[in-house]
Amino acid sequence: MISIEQALKIVEQQEIERKTSDVDLDDSHGFYLSEKISSPFDLPSFDNSAMDGYAVSGIYDYYEIVGEIAAGDTSEKSLQSGEAMRIFTGAKIPSNTTAVVMQERTNEEDSVLHVDERISEGQHIRRQGNELALGETVFAPGHLISPASVGLIGSLGLNRVTVFKKPDVRIISTGNELIPPGESKSEGQIYESNSYALQSALNRFGFECREKTHIKDDFSAVKSGIAEYLDRSDVLLLSGGISVGDYDFVKQALEENGVTQLFYKIFQKPGKPLYFGRKENKFVFALPGNPASSLTCFYIHVLPLLQRFSGAAETGLQRLSIPISHEFEYGSERPIFLKAHVDNQTVSILNRQSSSMIHSMAMGNALVFFDGPKSVPEGEIVEVILI
Amino acid sequence: MISIEQALKIVEQQEIERKTSDVDLDDSHGFYLSEKISSPFDLPSFDNSAMDGYAVSGIYDYYEIVGEIAAGDTSEKSLQSGEAMRIFTGAKIPSNTTAVVMQERTNEEDSVLHVDERISEGQHIRRQGNELALGETVFAPGHLISPASVGLIGSLGLNRVTVFKKPDVRIISTGNELIPPGESKSEGQIYESNSYALQSALNRFGFECREKTHIKDDFSAVKSGIAEYLDRSDVLLLSGGISVGDYDFVKQALEENGVTQLFYKIFQKPGKPLYFGRKENKFVFALPGNPASSLTCFYIHVLPLLQRFSGAAETGLQRLSIPISHEFEYGSERPIFLKAHVDNQTVSILNRQSSSMIHSMAMGNALVFFDGPKSVPEGEIVEVILI
Known part of the structure; x- marks a missing residue:
C-alpha cells in the first residue's frame, strides 16, 4: 500500500x-x-482607435472635420494641427494624431467638432505591439x-x-453479478453503472471512450478481452474486480498480457484497491467496483495520466482553500475524499459518504480532502477539489 | 444603460x-x-456485503465455514449460529447473518475460521434501501x-x-476590416477571431455552433443574413458591430427582422455595448467586437440564457470568495470583471486588462468582480468567477 x-x-x-x-x-x-x-x-499591428469617435491633432476645443476612417480602411491618412477625422473602433489612426475623443464627448456642426472634455495626449489609442x-x-x-x-x-x-493527440481509451467492466441498465434484474443482481459513469467522466474532460464491453468472471475471457482492447488502446480502464477476492485474477490476466504492475492499493478512502500498470506505451488502471470509489479514483488518479498523455503542462483538478460551513470530525488515519458542495462562500460536506454511494456525489460539485484525523470548527479553511 | x-x-x-x-x-x-x-x-436492493470476507452468524472467535457466496449469486442461503460463509463485495448476505468480517482479519484452516477482531453486530453490511x-x-x-x-x-x-433539448446556436460576425485566420492580411486589416472564441466557449460548456458566417458591413446583406440564420436558430450570436457607430445599423437590421430589443448597454467593464433581443422563442445577443469584452459577455450574460434554454435549475459559472494575493486598487464607478488566475490558495489579478486584450484571459482561469471603486489589501476576500 x-x-x-x-x-x-x-x-x-x-x-x-x-x-x-x-x-x-x-x-x-x-x-x-x-x-x-x-x-x-x-x-495590434498598427496604432488604432479604442473607441468610436474622432482622431484629433493638437489639443484644442474646436477642430475642423476633414474626413472619416472606417474600420478596415487601409489607406494612409494624415492630419494637420487643428484637424479631426471621424474614426471607428479598431481603425488605423492617421499620422499626426494626438488623441482619440469619444463620440459621446463631442458635438458636430457644419464640419466643426466641439470637444466637451479635457483631452490627454494619447488617449483611446491602442499602440502597435x-x-x-x-x-x-x-x-x-x-x-x-x-x-x-x-x-x-x-x-x-x-x-x-x-x-x-489524446489517448485512445477503452473500458472493460467485469463481474457476474452485473447486468446492463435497461434489462430486467433478478434477485442478487445489480446494474452495471460504473462504465457509464467513467465514460461520462471521460467526455466531461474532453476524452472519448472508443469502445466498452462487459466480460463475465471467466479467466480466459477476461484475459483475451484485455488482450484485444489493450492492443488498440493507449489507456485501458478496467472497472470492478480489483478488491481482495478478485485481485489475483485480474492481476494474473494483466501479467499474462505483459502488463507490469506500477502500484496496487493506495492508503486513501474511498478507492483503496486501485491498480495501475503499464505495457510499453500503454497504461492500465483497474478501478474498484464501488461507484463512489471508482469515480474518485478517476478524478484523482486517472485524469492526471490522461492529461499527461495529452501533453498537459499542468494536471489535476482545481484545488481551493475554502471555509467549511459546519463543524466536522474525521477519526481515521486513512486520508479521505469527502463528497461536498461548494457555494459562493463556503463548502459543506454532504451526508451519505459510503464508498458504494454515489447519490451524494451526484448532488455535489466538489471533494473535501483530509489527510488524516481532523476536528474542524465551522469556518475553518479546508482543502477542496472541484469536480 | x-x-x-x-x-x-x-x-x-x-x-x-x-x-x-x-x-x-x-x-x-x-x-x-x-x-x-x-x-x-x-x-441497494438487498442486504449485501461491503467487503470481501466472511458472513458470520453470532459473535464468536471461531466459526465453521459452510459455503461460499459469489457476487451475483441469487440463491437463498441461510446460516446457523456459529457458521460462516465466504462472501464477496456486493453479494447478498445469507439470512441469520450477524456481521461480515473482512478477509484480512481472519485465518482459515480446515474449514474453521478464526477471527482476529472484535465483531460489531451489523458491521460491513449494506442494508437494503x-x-x-x-x-x-x-x-x-x-x-x-x-x-x-x-x-x-x-x-x-x-x-x-x-x-x-439544447438550443440551436449560430454565429454571424460582421465588419469590413476583418479577414479570416489563414488568409494573408493587408495593412489596416485584422483577423476575425471572436467567432472562433465564441464557438470554443459554446463547445466548452456543452453547446454546439451549428453554423457560422462572416458578413461585410452592408445593410441588406446583414439583414438577410440575420433573417436566414434566425429562421433556423434558437439563439443567434452577432459578433462585432454593436458599438456606438454600428449600433443603429445592427439594431435596424434586427428590428426589420422582427426582433424586439430587451436591453442594450450594461453598466459594466468590459462589455458595455451588449445587445439582447427576442423574436418569439428565439433570442439574439449582439456582442461587442473587443475580444475580451466578447468573451466576458458570453461567460456572464449569454451562458445563463443558454443554460436556461436547456432547462437548467441553476445557471451561471461557479462563484467563489477567495483571498487576493496582492493589494489592488480600482478607481472607476463602473463594475468590472478583471482577468485573473486562481491557484490553490489565492487569486491574482493579471496584467494587461484592456477590453481588446485576450492574452491575459488565455493565461488565466477566472474573473475577479468589483462592483465599483475599491482598494483592497493583500489577503482581502474578493469575489471570483471561475471561467
Whole structure:
C-alpha cells in the first residue's frame, strides 16, 4: 500500500511517447499545444482607435472635420494641427494624431467638432505591439487551448495548430453479478453503472471512450478481452474486480498480457484497491467496483495520466482553500475524499459518504480532502477539489 | 444603460418554450433532466456485503465455514449460529447473518475460521434501501447530468433519460476590416477571431455552433443574413458591430427582422455595448467586437440564457470568495470583471486588462468582480468567477 502522494508521483514520472496532430482552430479547444506559439507580428499591428469617435491633432476645443476612417480602411491618412477625422473602433489612426475623443464627448456642426472634455495626449489609442510584440512567446508547449486561447491564436492569423493527440481509451467492466441498465434484474443482481459513469467522466474532460464491453468472471475471457482492447488502446480502464477476492485474477490476466504492475492499493478512502500498470506505451488502471470509489479514483488518479498523455503542462483538478460551513470530525488515519458542495462562500460536506454511494456525489460539485484525523470548527479553511 | 443585476434578471425572467428528447444514458452527460427521476426499487436492493470476507452468524472467535457466496449469486442461503460463509463485495448476505468480517482479519484452516477482531453486530453490511428507498426522488427536473448522476441513473436500471433539448446556436460576425485566420492580411486589416472564441466557449460548456458566417458591413446583406440564420436558430450570436457607430445599423437590421430589443448597454467593464433581443422563442445577443469584452459577455450574460434554454435549475459559472494575493486598487464607478488566475490558495489579478486584450484571459482561469471603486489589501476576500 502506498500513499496518495507516491501514487501521484508514479503517474507523474511515467515517460510517455506522444504523437502530435494538426487540427483546425475550430476543433482545437481542449487540446494541449505541442509547439510554442510566437507572435508573427505586432498585436495590434498598427496604432488604432479604442473607441468610436474622432482622431484629433493638437489639443484644442474646436477642430475642423476633414474626413472619416472606417474600420478596415487601409489607406494612409494624415492630419494637420487643428484637424479631426471621424474614426471607428479598431481603425488605423492617421499620422499626426494626438488623441482619440469619444463620440459621446463631442458635438458636430457644419464640419466643426466641439470637444466637451479635457483631452490627454494619447488617449483611446491602442499602440502597435501593446498586447504582443513580433516574436514574443504567446503560449508554451503544454498550454491548454481554452476559448480565450482560440481567440488569441485566431487573432494572430493562425487557422491550424499543432497539438498532442489524446489517448485512445477503452473500458472493460467485469463481474457476474452485473447486468446492463435497461434489462430486467433478478434477485442478487445489480446494474452495471460504473462504465457509464467513467465514460461520462471521460467526455466531461474532453476524452472519448472508443469502445466498452462487459466480460463475465471467466479467466480466459477476461484475459483475451484485455488482450484485444489493450492492443488498440493507449489507456485501458478496467472497472470492478480489483478488491481482495478478485485481485489475483485480474492481476494474473494483466501479467499474462505483459502488463507490469506500477502500484496496487493506495492508503486513501474511498478507492483503496486501485491498480495501475503499464505495457510499453500503454497504461492500465483497474478501478474498484464501488461507484463512489471508482469515480474518485478517476478524478484523482486517472485524469492526471490522461492529461499527461495529452501533453498537459499542468494536471489535476482545481484545488481551493475554502471555509467549511459546519463543524466536522474525521477519526481515521486513512486520508479521505469527502463528497461536498461548494457555494459562493463556503463548502459543506454532504451526508451519505459510503464508498458504494454515489447519490451524494451526484448532488455535489466538489471533494473535501483530509489527510488524516481532523476536528474542524465551522469556518475553518479546508482543502477542496472541484469536480 | 442598465445594471448587471438588471441584465441578468431580464435574461432570467424570459419565458422559454422548451422541447424534450429521449437520449441514451451514454449520451446524456451535460444535459438537464426534464422529468423527475424516482428510485424504481430500494438501492441497494438487498442486504449485501461491503467487503470481501466472511458472513458470520453470532459473535464468536471461531466459526465453521459452510459455503461460499459469489457476487451475483441469487440463491437463498441461510446460516446457523456459529457458521460462516465466504462472501464477496456486493453479494447478498445469507439470512441469520450477524456481521461480515473482512478477509484480512481472519485465518482459515480446515474449514474453521478464526477471527482476529472484535465483531460489531451489523458491521460491513449494506442494508437494503440505505442509499435510496423505493419511490424516493433521486433528481428533480433541471438537474445537470454529471458523471456521478449517470452512474446513479444507470444503477437504477435506466438506460434512457428524458432531457431538455439544447438550443440551436449560430454565429454571424460582421465588419469590413476583418479577414479570416489563414488568409494573408493587408495593412489596416485584422483577423476575425471572436467567432472562433465564441464557438470554443459554446463547445466548452456543452453547446454546439451549428453554423457560422462572416458578413461585410452592408445593410441588406446583414439583414438577410440575420433573417436566414434566425429562421433556423434558437439563439443567434452577432459578433462585432454593436458599438456606438454600428449600433443603429445592427439594431435596424434586427428590428426589420422582427426582433424586439430587451436591453442594450450594461453598466459594466468590459462589455458595455451588449445587445439582447427576442423574436418569439428565439433570442439574439449582439456582442461587442473587443475580444475580451466578447468573451466576458458570453461567460456572464449569454451562458445563463443558454443554460436556461436547456432547462437548467441553476445557471451561471461557479462563484467563489477567495483571498487576493496582492493589494489592488480600482478607481472607476463602473463594475468590472478583471482577468485573473486562481491557484490553490489565492487569486491574482493579471496584467494587461484592456477590453481588446485576450492574452491575459488565455493565461488565466477566472474573473475577479468589483462592483465599483475599491482598494483592497493583500489577503482581502474578493469575489471570483471561475471561467
